[in-house]
Amino acid sequence: MPEKILIVDDDLDTLKLVGMMLQRRGYSIVAAINGTQALSKAASDRPDLILLDVMMPDLDGFEVARRLRADPVFASVPILMFTAKAQVDDKVQGFEAGADDYLPKPTHPAELLAHVKALLGRSRPAAPSGGTKRSRVTAFIGAKGGLGTTTIAVNVAVGMAAKRQDVILCELRPGQGIAGFLLGISRPSGLSALLQKPREELDPRTIEKELVTHSSGARVLLGSAEPHDYVLLKDAERVEALVRRLATMCNHLILDCGSGFSAATLRVLAVADQVLILVEPLRYTVLMARALMADMEATGIARNKIDFLLANRERSSLQLARSKIEEMIGKPAIVTITPAPELAFQSAESGVPIVVRDPNALISDQLRQLTDRLIAKGAE
Ligand SMILES: Nc1ncnc2c1ncn2[C@@H]1O[C@H](COP(=O)(O)OP(=O)(O)OP(=O)(O)O)[C@@H](O)[C@H]1O
Numbered sequence: 001m002p003e004k005i006l007i008v009d010d011d012l013d014t015l016k017l018v019g020m021m022l023q024r025r026g027y028s029i030v031a032a033i034n035g036t037q038a039l040s041k042a043a044s045d046r047p048d049l050i051l052l053d054v055m056m057p058d059l060d061g062f063e064v065a066r067r068l069r070a071d072p073v074f075a076s077v078p079i080l081m082f083t084a085k086a087q088v089d090d091k092v093q094g095f096e097a098g099a100d101d102y103l104p105k106p107t108h109p110a111e112l113l114a115h116v117k118a119l120l121g122r123s124r125p126a127a128p129s130g131g132t133k134r135s136r137v138t139a140f141i142g143a144k145g146g147l148g149t150t151t152i153a154v155n156v157a158v159g160m161a162a163k164r165q166d167v168i169l170c171e172l173r174p175g176q177g178i179a180g181f182l183l184g185i186s187r188p189s190g191l192s193a194l195l196q197k198p199r200e201e202l203d204p205r206t207i208e209k210e211l212v213t214h215s216s217g218a219r220v221l222l223g224s225a226e227p228h229d230y231v232l233l234k235d236a237e238r239v240e241a242l243v244r245r246l247a248t249m250c251n252h253l254i255l256d257c258g259s260g261f262s263a264a265t266l267r268v269l270a271v272a273d274q275v276l277i278l279v280e281p282l283r284y285t286v287l288m289a290r291a292l293m294a295d296m297e298a299t300g301i302a303r304n305k306i307d308f309l310l311a312n313r314e315r316s317s318l319q320l321a322r323s324k325i326e327e328m329i330g331k332p333a334i335v336t337i338t339p340a341p342e343l344a345f346q347s348a349e350s351g352v353p354i355v356v357r358d359p360n361a362l363i364s365d366q367l368r369q370l371t372d373r374l375i376a377k378g379a380e
């Protein structure tokens with residue numbers, strides 16, 4: 001498929017001339033004659049590159065670039081500013097607005113073409129099997145269901161974003177998504193949409209379109225709440241491909257793997273740098289955690305990648321002591337999360353994560369401790 005270039009210019013002659021030149025070189029062209037049209041055509045045509053004039057009657061090029069960059073869908077689409085305004089100040093303003101490159105008018109067609117090629121070359125996604133992992137991947141998994149895995153994953157992602165970390169949370173629970181509720185986001189179908197695409201289409205740009213940016217700055221890929229979507233986990237290779245791709249798109253990838261040990265989980269845990277198992281202070285859950293760890297090791301996941309955290313949802317004196325649990329598992333717990341049923345309830349009802357809703361609560365402190373630890377690991 002030819003690469004698509006959106007040319008934005010209020011001067012029809014330039015539009016025609018540049019459009020024809022690029023078309024002859026095999027690019028597909030979309031044109032817009034003002035800023036407003038540029039934004040709507042960008043949204044409808046999803047160009048691979050935007051050639052943007054600065055001086056236009058309605059929205060100028062700077063404003064168009066700023067608005068495009070504010071939308072995660074266009075966060076990484078190359079923008080080449082092409083304009084008669086070529087003073088240093090204009091250039092600086094252009095780069096600040098989000099442009100990747102700047103060319104003064106008039107330009108020799110060969111020079112314009114060289115810039116276009118360079119920008120497209122840089123932004124082109126690598127082959128689906130390749131792509132370099134640049135994030136630290138942390139996978140949360142419950143020794144059993146309902147221990148608070150999603151709650152913790154959500155709060156860690158939000159806490160990381162609050163510390164200006166580039167984080168993506170992926171809720172690997174198609175059909176059983178609740179992170180959207182916890183985050184107050186009402187469009188939780190991104191994961192299902194991606195898991196229905198052929199593997200070779202899972203490139204960063206396609207994935208980016210399904211990510212939602214939470215007000216904290218965390219980008220999230222949410223599982224739907226449509227039970228029939230659960231089957232989408234069946235294609236373990238596709239799930240792994242998606243996770244590997246996500247790992248090229250951020251610095252911290254947080255995975256909510258739910259509980260249980262499916263083929264998809266197995267593949268995903270193998271990609272993770274650290275696996276965090278949630279355990280509650282009950283004998284059978286501790287035994288399940290121990291068995292889960294043994295299973296993981298048997299499948300080749302190194303023991304030093306696996307840690308556990310003690311998540312306690314019940315206020316009860318009838319529970320195993322932390323030291324006993326650590327002895328049974330053979331490792332220290334990296335953090336203890338205390339019961340906070342009222343806060344957990346209010347947070348879920350309001351769609352405001354615990355660490356945001358009540359930053360002074362003890363549980364927020366514990367969640368931040370965990371977050372800081374994971375950030376520090378990422379910086380190692
Ligand atoms: N520290 C806590 N104290 C008390 N209640 C909590 C705590 N953490 C989470 N909860 C509550 O426990 C319930 C389960 O939480 P959550 O959905 O995060 O668990 P989960 O392990 O992801 O569940 P599932 O296995 O269904 O995916 C929710 O009602 C949540 O509000």
Ligand SMILES: [Mg+2]
Binds near residue numbers: 149150151173258
């Ligand atoms: Mg969950």
